[in-house]
Amino acid sequence: MTIVPLSNLRPGDKATIDSIEAGMGLTRRLLDLGVTPGEQVEVMRLARFGGPFEIRVRGSELSIGRGIAAKVLVRREE
Amino acid sequence: MVSGHPVHASGGKAPLKTKLVMALAGNCNVGKSVVFNQLTGLHQHIGNWPGKTVEKAEGTTNFEGTTVDVVDLPGIYSLSTYSIEERVTLEYIMTDRPDVVVNVVDASLLERNLYFTIQLLEAEAPLVLALNQVDEAQKKGISTDTRKLEQQLSIPVVPMIAVRGIGFHELMTAARDTGLRKSERKVILVKYGPEVETHVEAIVRTIERIQTGLPTRFVAVRLLEGDEYVRQLVARVNEEAINVADEHRRQLEEEHGHSAASVIASERYELVRKIVEACQSVTPRKFGLEDRLDEVTTTGILGYIIMAGVIALMFTAVFIVGDGVASMLGGSFSALQQTVVQALGGGVIAELVWGAVEGLMAGITLALPYIIPFYVIMAVLEDSGYLARMAFMMDGVMHTVGLHGKAFIPLVLGYGCNVPACLGCRIMETDRERTLAVFLTTLIPCAGRTIVILGLVGRYVGIEWALGLYALDLLVILALGRLAYKTLPGEPTGLIMEVPPYRVPHMSTVLKRTWFETSSFITMALPLMVLGSVFLKGLEVAGMLGPISSLLSPVSVGLLGLPSVAGVVLIFGVLRKELTLIMLAALSGTTNLSSVLTASQMVVFSVVAMFYVPCLGTVVALYKELGWKKTLTMIVAEITLAFAVGGLLSRVLPTLMALLT
Numbered sequence: 001m002t003i004v005p006l007s008n009l010r011p012g013d014k015a016t017i018d019s020i021e022a023g024m025g026l027t028r029r030l031l032d033l034g035v036t037p038g039e040q041v042e043v044m045r046l047a048r049f050g051g052p053f054e055i056r057v058r059g060s061e062l063s064i065g066r067g068i069a070a071k072v073l074v075r076r077e078e
Numbered sequence: 079m080v081s082g083h084p085v086h087a088s089g090g091k092a093p094l095k096t097k098l099v100m101a102l103a104g105n106c107n108v109g110k111s112v113v114f115n116q117l118t119g120l121h122q123h124i125g126n127w128p129g130k131t132v133e134k135a136e137g138t139t140n141f142e143g144t145t146v147d148v149v150d151l152p153g154i155y156s157l158s159t160y161s162i163e164e165r166v167t168l169e170y171i172m173t174d175r176p177d178v179v180v181n182v183v184d185a186s187l188l189e190r191n192l193y194f195t196i197q198l199l200e201a202e203a204p205l206v207l208a209l210n211q212v213d214e215a216q217k218k219g220i221s222t223d224t225r226k227l228e229q230q231l232s233i234p235v236v237p238m239i240a241v242r243g244i245g246f247h248e249l250m251t252a253a254r255d256t257g258l259r260k261s262e263r264k265v266i267l268v269k270y271g272p273e274v275e276t277h278v279e280a281i282v283r284t285i286e287r288i289q290t291g292l293p294t295r296f297v298a299v300r301l302l303e304g305d306e307y308v309r310q311l312v313a314r315v316n317e318e319a320i321n322v323a324d325e326h327r328r329q330l331e332e333e334h335g336h337s338a339a340s341v342i343a344s345e346r347y348e349l350v351r352k353i354v355e356a357c358q359s360v361t362p363r364k365f366g367l368e369d370r371l372d373e374v375t376t377t378g379i380l381g382y383i384i385m386a387g388v389i390a391l392m393f394t395a396v397f398i399v400g401d402g403v404a405s406m407l408g409g410s411f412s413a414l415q416q417t418v419v420q421a422l423g424g425g426v427i428a429e430l431v432w433g434a435v436e437g438l439m440a441g442i443t444l445a446l447p448y449i450i451p452f453y454v455i456m457a458v459l460e461d462s463g464y465l466a467r468m469a470f471m472m473d474g475v476m477h478t479v480g481l482h483g484k485a486f487i488p489l490v491l492g493y494g495c496n497v498p499a500c501l502g503c504r505i506m507e508t509d510r511e512r513t514l515a516v517f518l519t520t521l522i523p524c525a526g527r528t529i530v531i532l533g534l535v536g537r538y539v540g541i542e543w544a545l546g547l548y549a550l551d552l553l554v555i556l557a558l559g560r561l562a563y564k565t566l567p568g569e570p571t572g573l574i575m576e577v578p579p580y581r582v583p584h585m586s587t588v589l590k591r592t593w594f595e596t597s598s599f600i601t602m603a604l605p606l607m608v609l610g611s612v613f614l615k616g617l618e619v620a621g622m623l624g625p626i627s628s629l630l631s632p633v634s635v636g637l638l639g640l641p642s643v644a645g646v647v648l649i650f651g652v653l654r655k656e657l658t659l660i661m662l663a664a665l666s667g668t669t670n671l672s673s674v675l676t677a678s679q680m681v682v683f684s685v686v687a688m689f690y691v692p693c694l695g696t697v698v699a700l701y702k703e704l705g706w707k708k709t710l711t712m713i714v715a716e717i718t719l720a721f722a723v724g725g726l727l728s729r730v731l732p733t734l735m736a737l738l739t
Contacts, residue, residue, distance in 0.1 A: 019336065024304070025160050029574055031343035032156035034190050037336055038344060045377055049474030052483065052573050054376075058347070060190045063470045065482055065572030 002076055006053065007069035009043045015074035017041055017057075022071040030072065034058035041074060097145045098257040099174070103167060103198060104182035105191055106153035107463075107578040109210045111135075112240040113182055113249075114150040115587040124594045127166050133504065135594075141250040149176065155190070157197040158300075159307035161507060168307075171203050172291050177257035179203040180249065185215035185222055185237070188358060192350040195231070199266045202293045206252045207235045208245070214579075219361035226357035232266050241584045267295075270345045273333060277302055277326040284322045288315050302327055303339045368580050376467050385468055389490060392455050399451050426619050433615025437608035437653070449599060452491060452498035453592035459487065461583035465505075466575055473573050479556055480563025481506075482573040485515040492522030496692055500699040501599070510568040516703055517562060517712055520692040521555050523548065526655035530687045533659050539677045547684060554689070554723070603698045610694050611653055637721060638686060639728035640679055651687055653694050658687050678731035682724050690720035 003018050017039050020027045034057050035041070044054040044061060053069045055062050064072075104110045114122075118137025127134045135150040151170060152163035159165045171179060181198055183191035198205055209222060228235045234252040238245030269275060281298035290297055290311050300308035301323035313320050327338045334341045375381050418435060422428035459465040465487060473483030484505050492499035496519055503515040523531060536544035563570065617623060623646050627634075630645030638644070643665050651658035659671075662683075666674040675683060691713050692700065700709040 020340070024306075024339070026571075026574075027337065028156075028158050028160045028339060031340055032158060032193070033574065033576070034193070034347060036344040036347055037340055039347075045373075047376075047470050047473060048382075050477065051472070051474035052470055054470065054577060058189045060187050061577040063466065063473070063483075063573055063575045063577050065473060065477075065574070068572040068574060 003073050004076055005070045006041065006043075006055070006064075006072040006074050007066055009053075009074065009076070011043050011045050013076070014040060014042045015076045018073040018075045020072055022068070026068065026071070030064075030068075033062055034060065035062075035072065096143065097147070098178065098254060099147045099149065099176040100253055100257065101149045101151055101170065101176040101179045102182060103151045103171075103179055103194075103203075104153065104208075105155055105184065105187075105194060106576060108153075108182050108184040108187075108191065109240045110153060110182045111150065111591070112584050112587050113180075113208065113210070113238075114148060115584075115590050116240060116243060116246060117146075117148050117250075120590070122590075122594060124591075124598050127170075132162055132166050139250075141254060144254055146250070146254075155194055157194070157201060158303070159305055162509075165307060168201070171198075171201055177204065178206060178253045180206050180208050180253055182208045182210050182240075185209050185212045186218050186220050188220075188222065188354050189347070189350055192231075192353060193346055196268055196346055196350060199231070199233075200268050200293070200296045200299060202265055202296065204256050205233045206249070206256050207231065207233055208240075208249055209235055209237045210240050212237045213239050213242075214581075217363075219363045221359055223357045223359075227353070230353045230356055232264065265293075268349070270299075270342070270349070274302070274330065274342060274345055277330050281319075281323050281326055285312065285316070285319050288312060288319060290315065298323075299342065302330065303342050304337075371580055372467075375464075376470060381467075381471055385471060388464070388468075392491075393494065395451060395455070429615055429619045430612055433612040434608050436615070437611025438604065449495070449498045449596050450592060452494065452502070453595050454588060456487070456491070456498075456502055457588040457591055458583045461581065461588060463578040463580045466577050469573065469575060470577065479518060479559030480570065481511065481515055481518070481559070482571065484573065484575065485511070485518075488515055488519050489522060492519045492524060493528075494525055496520055496522065496524045496696040497599075497603075497699045500696060500703055501595075503703065508568070508571055510566055511571055513704060513708060514559070514562050514566060516700065517715075518555050518559055520696055520700070520712065520716065521551065521558070521689065523551055523688050524655070524693075526693065527688050529656040530659050531684050534671060534675075534680045535684050538672045538675075539680055543681060547681070547688065550685070550723075551688060554719070558719075599699075599702075602702065603695055606698050607653070607694055614650055614653065633721065637725045637728070638682055640683055641674065643674075644683060648686065648690065651693075652691050652697075655687055655693055658683075676732075678728065678735055681731055682728045685727055686720045686724040688720075689723060690717050692716065 004015075006015070006017075009015060017035060017037050019037055020030055020035065022030070039057055042056045044056055046053055050066055052063045052065045055064060055069075102110050102114055114135060114137065117139045119139070121139070122135060122137030124133060124135050132152055137148045137150075139146050139148060149170070151167045154161070154163050154167055157164055157168050159168055170176075179198060181195050183195065195205070195207065207227070209224065209227070212222065215222065222237070224235050224237050234256060236245055236249045236252050238249060240246075270278060278295065278298050281301055282294055285297060285301070286294060288294075288297075290308075292308070292311070297308055297312065301312065301320070304327055309320055309323075312323075330338050330341060336344075375384055414435065418428060418432055422431060456465075459468070468486060469483035471483070472486040476483050476486055476489075479485075485503070487505070488499045488502040491502060499519045499522070500516050503512050503519060506512040506515050531544050531547050535547060617626065626649065627642045627645050630649075631642045634640050634645035634648070635642050643662070647658050647661045647665065650661050662674065663669050663671060668674065671680070691697070697709060697713070700712060704712075
């Protein structure tokens with residue numbers, strides 16, 4: 001099991017959220033949208049030109065910018 | 079778990095109210111505005127929350143003899159007060175104390191939606207749950223046991239399909255009953271796990287006697303989370319309580335190894351999951367048409383091709399409507415001028431009245447062809463879910479100007495007209511992002527500026543030069559975007575956005591919204607445009623144009639190398655940019671502008687017209703969105719920019735053009 005930033009995942013990958021390494025405001029927004037430690041996350045798709053990640057968490061789909069995805073750490077089974 | 083017990087009732091019978099205030103709260107994309115529109119019909123008003131750039135929609139409806147004022151609160155996901163929208167909502171529920179709060183939730187995303195519901199319960203809002211879009215949930219294989227959900231939450235739950243008008247009678251009955259029985263209302267206790275609960279209860283004991291206007295338990299939980307807004311609220315009355323709360327937060331974080339905010343959010347979601355599991359059953363479904371559509375429109379090159387097509391279609395729609403309406407108005411306009419001048423027998427009064435009419439026409443020709451289609455398009459894009467996909471695809475590109483994907487739409491639509499584009503920048507989450515997006519939007523050459531660029535440079539100098547100006551504009555936007563991104567105070571925000579499923583927009587909601595948004599802008603902008611126009615006419619009548627021309631000549635002639643008439647022309651251009659071209663012809667007494675300006679002067683003139691003060695309509699929009707301080711700063715910055723670029727070009731261009739030919 002390794003801990004990697006969410007931005008390292010590719011479409012189709014699933015992982016468990018470990019922690020959010022960001023400022024209070026950003027952490028808060030992610031938590032409120034259901035991106036909480038211990039929760040399953042799946043990468044649905046990736047935009048081109050350095051664009052965002054589309055992820056599925058708690059049954060809803062979210063777009064999060066690549067910079068933000070780098071601040072969400074996930075545990076991946078290997 | 080969530081449990082209810084009666085609050086000490088005020089004793090005796092409350093007088094039967096025939097007037098109720100009902101607030102609509104909920105996440106984005108749950109059909110809240112459809113509920114609002116179905117309830118209030120044409121009896122609504124769209125404005126701003128006092129002192130905030132957050133939209134406030136209010137309306138009235140009548141239910142079995144009871145007048146109900148309906149307030150549509152902003153779409154939010156939490157009451158954590160990190161965004162203006164969240165603060166507005168909390169302050170409204172706390173200070174205005176509506177008789178009933180209807181929490182609209184999406185039945186197919188119950189888990190995420192109830193997370194907010196739990197917080198409304200903690201805030202002790204008199205709650206009714208509108209379980210909306212049960213049909214769509216059914217299609218996804220999700221069915222909800224309404225009775226069980228009612229038991230779990232201890233509040234009335236009404237299943238609804240708002241777009242088809244189903245469930246409104248039941249909703250209003252439940253809302254009225256809850257609103258009327260306000261005094262016998264139960265306080266519903268949201269209980270956390272034992273570890274968190276110990277700290278919450280300890281903080282409750284510390285702050286029991288402190289008056290903040292918020293429920294004690296709510297304040298305790300927020301203090302434990304470290305909510306800045308609530309901390310400040312408490313700090314004003316009792317500094318010591320903050321220290322106690324901070325100590326508990328530190329302990330909790332030590333016990334869990336995660337931030338307190340994260341622990342509490344996880345617990346809230348855990349609570350919600352149990353509720354959802356108790357009352358919802360899910361049968362997994364197959365990969366459907368919507369998923370296929372989603373895949374095609376957001377992934378790969380085809381997605382971008384489709385997007386280019388949608389944008390092209392948008393512009394065609396705007397220009398077809400715009401052209402048609404403009405030529406129709408144009409005809410009656412010149413006939414009107416004759417009538418006015420004849421009726422008033424010429425002279426100063428006739429001129430001034432004509433000035434007023436011109437301002438009025440400028441306003442109308444702005445509203446009809448541009449603002450109305452803009453709102454329709456914007457609403458359709460938003461409601462259908464395509465806007466979110468466009469933001470997703472363009473996010474990477476928008477980062478080059480320091481903005482995220484959501485700013486793409488206002489910037490693109492700025493090519494049609496800056497006014498609605500500025501208003502559209504509201505979709506940006508923070509003040510910083512909104513200011514930056516609005517600023518860059520005002521630099522996009524709108525249709526009016528396109529007329530100048532194509533009519534002058536495109537026609538007399540060459541189309542490649544005209545296109546060059548657009549390229550120059552993009553370069554300037556890129557440079558200024560990066561500069562502003564670096565210098566504006568505050569944290570840049572990345573994109574975090576819910577991706578709603580594709581849906582067919584609810585047309586009646588779209589049209590009503592367009593109507594109310596447009597009329598609220600017109601009532602604000604029209605008087606200013608009329609006044610501005612009369613003022614300019616007054617200057618002309620008073621024979622001030624000559625003196626102003628010579629006053630401006632150090633800039634127009636000295637700096638920019640233009641004929642002195644250009645100064646006056648540019649002043650009039652503030653009303654509408656395309657007026658510069660018309661006035662240039664009128665004041666020079668010829669329509670062959672190549673006899674008035676040299677090729678390089680044409681380029682300089684167009685560049686200045688492109689960058690200097692945004693037109694009056696845009697200034698009004700800026701003021702409305704950002705306040706006068708930022709508006710003035712932008713005006714000064716843009717005048718400086720226009721003169722700097724224009725001055726530079728006037729020195730370089732003649733040589734450059736000579737070399738090229």
